[in-house]
Amino acid sequence: MNKFPPISPKLPAFMHGADYNPEQWLHYPDVLEEDIRLMKLANCNVMSVGIFSWAMLEPQEGVFKFDWLDRVLDRLAANGIYAWLATPSGARPAWMSERYPEVLRVDPGRRRNLHGMRHNHCLTSPVYREKVRIINGKLAERYFAHPAVIGWHVSNEYGGECHCDYCQEAFRAWLKRKYGTLEALNQAWWTAFWSHTYTSWSQLESPAPHGETMVHGHNLDWRRFVSDQTIDFYRHEIAPLKSANPDLPCTANMMDLFYGLDYREFAKAVDVISWDAYPTWHEAESEIAVASWFAFNHDLFRSLKRKPFMLMESTPSQTNWQPVSKLKRPGMHRLSSLQAVAHGADTVQYFQWRKSRGSSEKFHGAVVDHAGHEHTRVFRDVAGLGQTLSQMSELIGTRVPAEAAILFDWDNRWAINDAQGPRNGGLHYEETVVQHYRALWKLGVPTDVIGSDDDFAPYKLMVLPMAYLLREETGRKLDRFVREGGTLLVTYWSGIVNEYDLCHLNGFPGPLRRTLGIWAEEIDGLHDHDRNSLVMSGGNSLGMEGSFEIRELCEVIHAEAAEVLAAYGDDFYAGMPALTVNRPHPGGGRAYYLAARVSKDAFYDELYGKLVNEAGVRRALDTVLPEGVTAQLRSDGEQDYVFLLNFSGKEAGVELDAGEYHNLETGEPLYGVLKLPVHSSLVMKRKA
Incomplete structure (x- = not known):
């Protein structure tokens, strides 16, 4: 079998639990025992404890109180419940802000927060770093x-x-390194522009609304510095934890496609990836848009x-913080939780276990409502899912065998959104991806979401939507991928700048011009009402027919070595290439270029259906899936686990392929x- 070990050897099963804030209930001594009773009823086996507990752990500077946390952890252990113990640095106590105002952040306008x-x-403050080192050391x-x-x-x-x-000095030191x-910095930032030479x-200072914001290399490096400084602070946080016990894994919970940090770099510092998912279910009759967005995040x-x-x-x-706080409809709690499992999660955890009685999250969802008992629909949903997860332990550590990948880099994201053209009304990079x-x-199709530094060899199909910032080395790797038989699809507005945000010379798409066999001469930004x-x-x-609507962006390209598969239908560039394919290496793969943003999903559905078949990419099920129903796959190399997830908003039927399937929960054979x-979900098992 080809499996990863469980996240913790103490708990070789699905972790199921929640953020637990017992420090909010110390004046209610009966709550702890009642919570433990309810945790068992809900089939929960793990809690995250102490996330915002600094003021209770250190109520005065240098005065530490651990008796309440001792009691909580001891009672959890006595009842077979485990804990992810938190460091409390996410929110400092008031005494610290009062005595050491330097720990408070300064905004881009150079004003210190209250x-x-x-x-x-x-995160640069020596005082804050020292206080974090002390409290983390005490906990460890x-x-x-x-x-x-x-x-x-x-x-x-x-x-x-x-x-x-402090941060300005740290930024200067980062730039010097x-x-x-x-001279090298001025060249990389192209500071001869507007006489900005340093x-x-x-x-050198950070970008500011009343100062410099127009040097794109400067903006990009500031974002990289902020990300690196945050990672450095994380490493500072874990040093006393690892010193006490290097075998205990450390994680930092990440957020839905978060903009401000390069999670791919952050991932190198953590032992296990964790993240927080809050889909806005029930915005529309079908859940396709929301479900696919969060599937992308899970895969990322x-x-x-x-x-x-x-x-x-x-x-x-x-x-309680989304524009509309919609209740999950029947079946959706299981469906959305198993979606995470299908894409590779070995835990399902919640915020929060028990609702806070006051302050900003008192109406945020919880396993235990203000009523304080188990006789609620939500509690039954959680307990039912816990029972399901307890029957699926053989899935722990299994892989998602992806043969397709999408390239998504944070510095490309930052650069493309700072590009100032061709559509300052919205380039919609993330939505395009x-x-x-x-x-x-x-x-x-099982799909990985990878970065430029990752290995491309495991894949048969690579997709580069709007790879605006593209390094020469990445271009060489992609050419090698095609030379060795891979199928590559690249879109408009790719290969425009290098890692310094300086435009590639000698023609776009820069490092990929020869691989793709096209030259991109210019790009037309369309108004919202414009169409081509x-x-x-x-x-x-490809065997595709018909005409498809285009909006927002149309790149005017010339086929140099590429075959033209589709052309523009309108405007002065009507008849010029809009979709091409190149076979740059005899016996190698294919490199496709899409020169415009096609509006409707139907085009992409058909196009990728052709590319998946052409490249021989593995699918979870060899069958036609109804709109809104997806099949996802995990495998240990001997057994496959296929998840059928119905996000269509209606009843649907799926015809199984010729494999022998069993319901993983019941053992019942499945066919036809x-x-x-x-909102239903089904987990099936078959021979790999």
């Missing part, structure tokens, strides 16, 4: 061998930036280490056409 909120602290010394503790939940949802003097000389390191977080991840937070019912991904998701069309050429090698009720 005490309050979360993550309102400078006391609990590194506690029988309940299976790992460290480090801080909470890292994010944000600080522009204080990167560039070595001001003549001393002291002149799994791909960061190419191994199972943790769903650290989700809501068992509703949120997910639109391409959604076509593969609909087909039931992509018209398939007769007898094209399976009926899937609304």
Whole structure:
């Protein structure tokens, strides 16, 4: 069998539990025992404890109170319940802000914040780093061998930036390490523009609304610095934890496609990936858009280490911060939780266990409502899912065998959204990436979401939507991928700038011009009301027919070595190529180029259906899936586990292929056409 070991050897099963905040209930001594009773009823086996507990752990500077946490962890251990023990750095106590105001963040306008909120602290501040080192060291010394503790939940949802003097000096030091000389920095940032040449390191500051914001290399490096400084702070946090017990895994819960941090770099510092998923279910009759967005996120977080991840937070019912806090309809709690498992999660955890009685999250969903008992619909849903997960332990550590991949880099994302043209009204990079991904998701194609530095060899199909920032080395890797037989699809607005945000010379798409066999001369930004069309050429090698609507972006390209598969239908560039394919290496693969943004999913559904078949990419099920139903796959190399997930908003039928299937929960044999009720989910097992 080809499996990863469980996240913790203490708990070789699905972790099922929630964020638990017993410090909020210390004046209610009966709550702890009642919570433990309810945890057992809900089939929960793990809690995240102490996430925002600093003021209770250190009520005064240098005065530590651990008796309440001792009691909680001891009672959990006595009842067979484990804990991810948190470091409390996500929110500092008021005494610290009062005595050491330097720990509070400074905004881009150079104004220092008042005490309050979360993550309102400078990650560079020597005082804050020292206070974090002390409290983390105390926790590590006391609990590194506690029988309940299976790992460290480090801080909470890292994010944000600080522009204080400490951070300015750290930014300058970061730039010195990167560039070595001001001459190299000025060249990389192209500071001859607007006479912005720097003549001393002291002149360099972070971007500011009342200062510099127009040097794109500067903006990009600031984002990279903020990400690196956050990772450095995380490493500072875990040093005392690892010193006490290097075998306890450390994680930091990440967020839905978070903009401010390069999670691919962050992943190198954590032992196991965890993230917090809060879909806005029931926005429309069909859940396709929401489900595919979160499927993309699940695949992204799994791909960061190419191994199972943790769903650290989700809501068992509703949120209190989304525009509309919709209740989950019957079946949706199981469906959305098993979606995470299908894409590689080995845990299902919630925020929160018991609703806070006051403050901003008192109406956020929880396993235990203000009523305080188990006789609720939500509690029954959670308990039922816990029972299901307890029957699926053989899935722990299994892989998602992906033969397709989408390239998604954070610095490309930052650069493309700073590009100032061709559509400052919205380039919609993230939506574009997910639109391409959604076509593969609909087909039931296991897909990784990878970065430029990852290995491309495991894949048969690679997709590069809007790879605006493209390094020369990445171009060489992609050419090698095609030369060795891979199928590559690249879109408009790719290969425009290098890693310094400097435009490639000698023609776009830069490093991929020869691989793709095209030259991109210019790009037309369309107004929201503008439309064009992509018209398939007769007898094209894909076998596609008809015309498809185009919006927002049309790139004017020339086929140099490529075959034209489709052309523009309108405007002065009517008849010019809109979709091409090149075979740059004899006996190698194919390189496709899509020059415009096609509006409707139907085009991508058909296109990727052709490419998947042409490249021989594996699908979870060899069958036609109804709209809104997806099939996902995990495998240990001997057994396959196929998840059928119905996000269509209605009953659906799926015809099984010729494999021998059994219901994983009941052992019942499955064959023929399976009926899937609304919001239903089914996990099947077959020989690999």
